[in-house]
Amino acid sequence: MDGTGWDLAAVRARFPALAATDPHGRPVVHADAPGGTQAVDVAIDAVAEVLRTGTANQHGVFPLSQRTDALVAQVRSQVAAFLGGAPEGVVFGPNMTTLTLHLAEALEPRVRPGDNVVCTQLDHDANVAPWLQLAARVGAEVRWVPLDPATGRLRTAHLDEVVDARTRLLAFPGASNALGTLVDPAPFVAAARAVGAVTVMDAVHAAPHITIDHRALGVDVVACSPYKFFGPHAGILVADPELLAALSPRKLRPAPDHGPERWQTGTASFEAIAGTGAAIAYLTQVGMDTVAAYEAALTARFLDGLATRGHVTLHGPPTGVERTPTFAVTVDGRAPQAVARQLAGEGINAWAGHYYALEPMRALGLLERGGAVRIGFVHYHGPDDVDRVLAALDTAAG
């Protein structure tokens, strides 16, 4: 326990995968948290419990089926509380990408030739490509909110120029999985409301780091993925129930005609839903404010370390303000893949490339140069992890 009351050892003990060591016996630093976090013990147990004690489809007359009904209803309420939505607006799916593609298809009848959709240069492709494809299908225009390469932030003042009476949708991120930038939804919501457009926020990277409040923010649709916040591989979408009811998603004939299940294709992963509920219970207990305050210290340590390393370039927000502890870096004279390989040799898992964040990488001029190395921490990392990454970046620089 340090002076702040944060017991890192106790936190880490909740994540069995963090006990992994590299071939030299050093603890592995899983600095690829933006690609997927390790699962917390209660989520692992909840997944196993469903499979161990029996599974059954929903809406049957026998007890095991009714248990599934109760589980799904309970986790729907947990997700609603976690993301600030209504339980009737919670849709479960295999991942955020599939849910967003499905949503884009359902929104298609609302977009006419000559209308426009607004995307950002900061989003992961899961919140870009579905809208590009929708626009191409109907003959709509795609407009962009540009990224300022110097700050790693969106130029939201540009919204005035791109949003007009024919804007049907604004898609934006809660946070960038590439640069760690946190994004204020308020200007997007205000611009959308002025013209009656739908807002879609990709909260995948934000969810493990900050509180998300769908209704308080006034965002129509929020999508995220439990495997990025210490749960199992799955996706969730929270939307205004009235919006969900007003759209007609593709579905099979016998599938429910009402409520969020109308949006769920086929059988849900009930074990993943159980694990999602457990991950939310864990995070709620820790508290997102506590998480954010602790992560700010990790961010400060990493940024302080970079400040003395002229051979490492940080791409994205240069300070600890309004960012997650996710950092895109390049090392002078070294290809990102080579640096990531070197880090792997030091027992550090880090991704190199574009991480599906095509637009930000293109805007930064990195796409053609192999992207960048992404270092991503969460609340289960400690100062030692930060220091090991910094030291390994020195080694990589040669």
Ligand SMILES: Cc1ncc(COP(=O)(O)O)c(C=O)c1O
């Ligand atoms: C910001 C962001 N959005 C969307 C996605 C896609 O999520 P999923 O894997 O659940 O489809 C990711 C995954 O890396 C992401 O980081």
